[in-house]
Amino acid sequence: MKKLTKLASLALALPLTIALAACxxxxxxxxxxxxxxxxxxxxxxxxxxxxxxxAFNIFALNEAAxxxxxxxPDFEIEVVETPWDDLQTKLTTLAQSGQTDELPDIFLMQNxxxxxxxxxxxxxxxxxxxxxxxxxxxxxxxxxxSVVDGVNYGLPFDNGTAITALRTDVLEKAGYTVDDFTDxxxxxxxAKGKDVLAKTGQPLLSGQAGxxxxxxxxxxxxGASLFDAEGKPTITNxxxxxxxxxxxxxxxxxxxxxEVNSWDEYIGTLVNSSVAGTINGVWxxxxxxxxxxxxxxxxxxxxxxxxxLSGATNYSANGGSSWAISSNANAELAADFLNxxxxxxxxxxxxxxxxxxxxxxxxxxxxxPVYSEPQEFFGGQAVFAQVxxxxxxxxxxxxxxxxxxGRDAVSAAITKILNGTDPATALDEAQKTVEFAMQ
Amino acid sequence: xxxxxxxxxGYLFLTVAAILxxxxxxxxxxxxxxxxxxxxxxxxxxxxxxxxxxNTLVGSQDVGSAMSHSAVNAIATTALALVVCSxxxxxxxxxxxxxxxxxxxxxxxxxxxxFAATMIPLFQLFAELDMVNSTxxxxxxxxxxPFLILLFRQASRSFPHEIIEAARIDGLGELSIFGRIYLxxxxxxxxxxxxxxxxxxxxxxxxPKVILVNNDYQTMPMLISNIRAGYVxxxxxxxxxxxxxxxxxxxxxxxxxxxxxxxxxxxxx
Numbered sequence: 001m002k003k004l005t006k007l008a009s010l011a012l013a014l015p016l017t018i019a020l021a022a023c024x025x026x027x028x029x030x031x032x033x034x035x036x037x038x039x040x041x042x043x044x045x046x047x048x049x050x051x052x053x054x055a056f057n058i059f060a061l062n063e064a065a066x067x068x069x070x071x072x073p074d075f076e077i078e079v080v081e082t083p084w085d086d087l088q089t090k091l092t093t094l095a096q097s098g099q100t101d102e103l104p105d106i107f108l109m110q111n112x113x114x115x116x117x118x119x120x121x122x123x124x125x126x127x128x129x130x131x132x133x134x135x136x137x138x139x140x141x142x143x144x145x146s147v148v149d150g151v152n153y154g155l156p157f158d159n160g161t162a163i164t165a166l167r168t169d170v171l172e173k174a175g176y177t178v179d180d181f182t183d184x185x186x187x188x189x190x191a192k193g194k195d196v197l198a199k200t201g202q203p204l205l206s207g208q209a210g211x212x213x214x215x216x217x218x219x220x221x222x223g224a225s226l227f228d229a230e231g232k233p234t235i236t237n238x239x240x241x242x243x244x245x246x247x248x249x250x251x252x253x254x255x256x257x258x259e260v261n262s263w264d265e266y267i268g269t270l271v272n273s274s275v276a277g278t279i280n281g282v283w284x285x286x287x288x289x290x291x292x293x294x295x296x297x298x299x300x301x302x303x304x305x306x307x308x309l310s311g312a313t314n315y316s317a318n319g320g321s322s323w324a325i326s327s328n329a330n331a332e333l334a335a336d337f338l339n340x341x342x343x344x345x346x347x348x349x350x351x352x353x354x355x356x357x358x359x360x361x362x363x364x365x366x367x368x369p370v371y372s373e374p375q376e377f378f379g380g381q382a383v384f385a386q387v388x389x390x391x392x393x394x395x396x397x398x399x400x401x402x403x404x405x406g407r408d409a410v411s412a413a414i415t416k417i418l419n420g421t422d423p424a425t426a427l428d429e430a431q432k433t434v435e436f437a438m439q
Numbered sequence: 440x441x442x443x444x445x446x447x448x449g450y451l452f453l454t455v456a457a458i459l460x461x462x463x464x465x466x467x468x469x470x471x472x473x474x475x476x477x478x479x480x481x482x483x484x485x486x487x488x489x490x491x492x493x494n495t496l497v498g499s500q501d502v503g504s505a506m507s508h509s510a511v512n513a514i515a516t517t518a519l520a521l522v523v524c525s526x527x528x529x530x531x532x533x534x535x536x537x538x539x540x541x542x543x544x545x546x547x548x549x550x551x552x553x554f555a556a557t558m559i560p561l562f563q564l565f566a567e568l569d570m571v572n573s574t575x576x577x578x579x580x581x582x583x584x585p586f587l588i589l590l591f592r593q594a595s596r597s598f599p600h601e602i603i604e605a606a607r608i609d610g611l612g613e614l615s616i617f618g619r620i621y622l623x624x625x626x627x628x629x630x631x632x633x634x635x636x637x638x639x640x641x642x643x644x645x646x647p648k649v650i651l652v653n654n655d656y657q658t659m660p661m662l663i664s665n666i667r668a669g670y671v672x673x674x675x676x677x678x679x680x681x682x683x684x685x686x687x688x689x690x691x692x693x694x695x696x697x698x699x700x701x702x703x704x705x706x707x708x
Contacts, residue, residue: 048653053669054499080653083668086661093649097563102571102652264674268479286671290475 044074045333048104050082050090056286057108057157057321060352064341067348075337084110088117095121105329106338111145111160111320112399118148119401126325128152131335133343142361144396146322153324155338159359160281160320161391162217163300165288166204168379170276174199182301183314186218186247189304193256202276205251206269209259212411213318214279218244221316222306223395226406226434233406233438235413235431236424243306245414245423252418279303281318282387286357295377302390315393320361359387402438409433467685470678478674492679499676502683505662509641510687512577512658516640517633519582525629527583528591529621533603543592550585554645562649576650577658581640587632594628594702595621630695631702637691641684659684 051057058079065077082090087107094102100123109117118125128135129151135143138156146154166178174196181189193204207214219225224240227233235241251257258275260266269275270284271291278284288298302314323342325334341348342362349365352358360366366388374380400406409430416426470478473486496502531543561580562571570576598621606616622629644660651657663684666677692699 052665054665056670078653081665081668082654083664085668086648086664089645090649090652093559093562096559097566099563099566099571102566264479264672267672268481271476272480283670290671292476 044072045330046076046078047106047330047334047337048078048080050080050087050104050107052081052083052087052108054081056283056356056358059356060157060342060358063351064337064345064348067341067345067351068337071340075333077337080104082107088113091117091121091124095124098123100124100326100328103326103328105326105334107324107326108157108321109146109154109324111142111154111156111317111322112397112403114146114154114322114324115148115399116401116403118146118153124324124327125153126327126329126331126334128155128325128335130331131325131339133335133339137343137363138361139363139392139394141317141394141396142320142322142391145320145399146324154322155342156320156322156361157342157358158283158321159361159387159391160283160317161359161387161394162221162279162303162316162318163282163285163387163390164277164279164303165285165298165300166277167202167273167294167297168299169297170200170202171196178299178301181304184304185307186304187307190247190250190254190256193251194254196276197255200276202274203256203258204275204277205257205279206260206266206275207257208263208266209261210411210415212407212414214257215241215244215248215410215414216407217279217303217316217318218247218306220395220397221303221314222309222312224311225398225400226410227398227400227402229398231400231402233402233431233434235406235410235427235434238427240306240309240312241410241427242423243309245417245427247306248414249418281320282359283319283357285383289357289377296379298378299381300378300383300386311395313393313395315390315395317394317397353384359384361391363388363392402434405437406434467678467682470675471682473675473678475672475674475676478678488675489679492673492675495673496676496679500662500665500680501657502662502680505657505659506683508574508656509658509660509684511574512643512647513637513640513687515574516578516581517636519578520584520587520636521629521632523583524587524632525591525622525625526617527588528593529595529617531588531592532595532598533600543588546585546588550589558646558649561646565650571650572652572655574656577643577647577656578640580646581636581643584636587636590632590635591625591628594625598624627698627701629702630698634692634695634699638688641688 049061051061053059058081061077061079065075069075087109091107094100103124133152133155135152142156142160143152146152146156164181166181168178171177171180176192176196180192184192189204197203205214219240222240222243224238226235226238226241248257252259258269260269267287270278270288271294273291273294278288282300285300288294303316305314306312323338325331325338344362346365346368349358349360349362350368350370353360353370365371366385371384371388372382373384375383410427412433413423413426413430416429417423466483469483469485471492472489473482474488474491477486477488531539565571565576570579602620603616606620611619642660643658644664647656647658648661648664651661654661659680663677663680666672666680
């Protein structure tokens, strides 16, 4: 019986001890982000930042810190690795609970989500109006993602310029070169795609079923969007959208675009050679290059443009991200840090390009010889310089506060259209869904 | 003979079902030893890149600290939850009254509120208590759950009240009755509750992600989420991380497997 009492008391005491030990973790006051930077002078102190890719944007931040430290030896940066989805969850929680003092000094934000966050949660941001950043050195189309009511809220970082990446070895078998896919229209692309499929059995493209990425890229290439200037949805009677959906449906029906179920499968189709190309933001090259056995077999070119539409171009974008300064920041230091590195140092961009593939949006960086170096993986093509040539031609994209709702509604409509629903009816429903969400 | 033959379709079905349920686990283990490209090619044979994947994983993420934070969270949550919920469940059943029954119904209704709805007020509460970024904030909301209280309450129904009466007559205090008589007899219920709580706590993602604003107390599910977040995912390394993260839950389950089954069936009685 005594033994049992001992056991019971142990059972009670043990968890308490653990709980107390666990509590001690909270007794250390959490590091105060920003605000309390030592001294008042710009350039010394510590910044905290949220970003999500150790090989890409976190790497870039740390390299930027090294560059900045050359002139400001007391400067420090602490990066908290936070995946984008989680970052959005955290921002929403902090904004809705009003706990903005938990925000870091700077955080990275997907371009497509920028306007939505600024419009819904203006309390999270410090704008760039007091900063020395010269936004004219960035492509207007990219800057526009983070402009709300004429005020800049984001400093563009990685380039989301869209490219068509193609397997030259497969094209060769069908008697084509990458030039045959440069500056073409979608009807051209479809015809050539059918030919390649017939001769080699390989589709030119793959995509995630139910994802509207490609359609959104087509739409932006014509300078169109799902919303008008006042932010009202324009999903119905949208000629560019109708054309894009039509092209997409034709690609799928002809088998030139094969639909897969998940993002991982999509990446799989690229690296295991089941398709001969892809159209996406330039960051997709990182995944393509993991297939080392395909070195020398890829090249890039611009996008096909929509037929018979005024304003249609061969250029678009998908993704990309910009740096935001939070409302809880040592704003002066944060702005000076970003301005001296991401908007002011060619050395910095030269360092990050070869090892991370992070292509600058800041135009002076593109003049560096590092960008014109031929890339072995892409058969000696200078892909980075190529992308920088496309970037200024990308039309602006009006994302607004309900971009994701619009995109989701259009994705649902595409699935219905591919299953036989009349496009006008499906888009009408999508329009109503978005209008309902906006009420 | 006919009897054996009659069993064939049943076994066949069970075999297929077993293969289907074991396959994802097999693929996880095998993929942990393959390169990223092999995983995307759906290679089903073990490879030789386990050490390489391990080195990349350890090189890019602080696995040791994530494992230990997950362990502290899961063990502390389980221990505290068992104490709190078993006392509550016992109390609701043994010291039964109309008011307590109403209280229990309210608790059960609380089970239906999704966590997403309570997350923001909960965050606000912890922020006002200055508890953001602490292990304590991760553990505290998980200590008392309506489900566990219900489990213990239902299990207590099968616990003979006569024993309690007899113990009272013999002069045993209420706490001793709970500690010396109830606790040892309900071992299998405790085991079942422990398995459930441990697994929920170990896999908990959303709340830790929100309340741990910086990554000082990062847990394994958060670490896996980080690996998935980059533009390029190393699938071999990812699978290894997933494997490491699932091992403790598997071990706990295997250790308590028999009692788990007894505890669950006992609770339904």
